[in-house]
Amino acid sequence: xxxxxxxxxxxxxxxxxxxxxxxxxxxxxxxxxxxxxxxxxxxxxxxxxxxxxxxxxxxxxxxxxxxxxxxxxxxxxxxxxxxxxxxxxxxxxxxxxxxxxxxxxxxxxxxxxxx
Amino acid sequence: xxxxxxxxxxxxxxxxxxxxxxxxxxxxxxxxxxxxxxxxxxxxxxxxxxxxxxxxxxxxxxxxxxxxxxxxxxxxxxxxxxxxxxxxxxxxxxxxxxxxxxxxxxxxxxxxx
Numbered sequence: 001x002x003x004x005x006x007x008x009x010x011x012x013x014x015x016x017x018x019x020x021x022x023x024x025x026x027x028x029x030x031x032x033x034x035x036x037x038x039x040x041x042x043x044x045x046x047x048x049x050x051x052x053x054x055x056x057x058x059x060x061x062x063x064x065x066x067x068x069x070x071x072x073x074x075x076x077x078x079x080x081x082x083x084x085x086x087x088x089x090x091x092x093x094x095x096x097x098x099x100x101x102x103x104x105x106x107x108x109x110x111x112x113x114x115x
Numbered sequence: 116x117x118x119x120x121x122x123x124x125x126x127x128x129x130x131x132x133x134x135x136x137x138x139x140x141x142x143x144x145x146x147x148x149x150x151x152x153x154x155x156x157x158x159x160x161x162x163x164x165x166x167x168x169x170x171x172x173x174x175x176x177x178x179x180x181x182x183x184x185x186x187x188x189x190x191x192x193x194x195x196x197x198x199x200x201x202x203x204x205x206x207x208x209x210x211x212x213x214x215x216x217x218x219x220x221x222x223x224x225x226x227x228x
Contacts, residue, residue, distance in 0.1 A: 004158075031214060040124070042204060042218040043159070058215075090158055094214045103149055104206075104216050106158035 002027045006091050006107035012115050013078070013085065021076045021110045023091035032074035033092040033104065036060065043090060049074055078112060086114050118142045119207050121219035130228045134192040138205030138219055141186065145207035149216070150179060150190045153202045162203075163190070195226045 004025040013019045023032065031050045035043040045058030049068040063082025068074055074093075078085045088111050092104040120139045128134045136150075146167040151159035165172040165179045165188065172179050178191045192199055205219040 006158075033215070035218075040220065042119070042121075042220040043216075045215065045217075048215055088156070092158075092216070094216075102214055103161040103164055104214070105161070106151075108158045109156065111156065 004107035011112045016080045018079050023074045025093045029093035031094045034076045035090045037088040119217050119219040121222050123222050125223040127225045128195045131194045134195045136190040136203050136222050138188050140207050144209050147208045149206045151204045197226050197228045200226050
C-alpha cells in the first residue's frame, strides 16, 4: 500500500537538544512538505521541497532544518534554536506538475513534547 | 497575513441536518481549493476539492461550492452523521506555486445524535 509514514508517533525532547522527525513516502510524489499544528491554529508550513536536493522555507522555518537527499525521504530537524517546539508535526506529499492541481496526502503525525 | 480564513471555530449540528462550513480567501491566484477532515492525533484526510473553473463539486453527502467573485467557498454535508464530527480544514493552492497548500485555522464540527 502506498502512503506516507512518519516516525516516531510520540517524541520527547529535553531543552537544548536537536531531534529529527522522519518522513518517508512510497507514492512517487515529487513534492514534500512539513507542517506544524498548534491548538486553535491551522496547519502552518515549515519547509517544503519540490524536487530532490532542493527545498524552500515556509512561513515558520526559524529553528528548523531539512534535507532532501532522496525522493522518498524528507526528514525534519527541530533544533535547539526553536523556541517553542512542542506541537503536532505533519508531513505531506503531492505530485508536482505544471498545469496540474492535486491534493496532498498526509502522514499520521508526530507529537513532539519538550520536557 | 492569513490568506485562508475559517471564521467559525466550531459548529454544532443535529444528526440528519445539514452542516455548512465556510471558508474565505484573499489571494486571487489560488486556483484549487480543498477540504480536509482531521481527527485528533491523526493526519488530515482529503475530503473533496474544487477547481476555480467550477462553482460546484459533489461527492456523495459532501458538496463544495465556490464563489470566486466573493472569494468564498463552503462545504455542505447532508445528512450529517455523528461520524462526521471532526476538525475540517479548508485549503487553497495554485499550481503556479507548486501546489503548496495554504490552510485555514479549521472548524470543529460536532454532530449530535
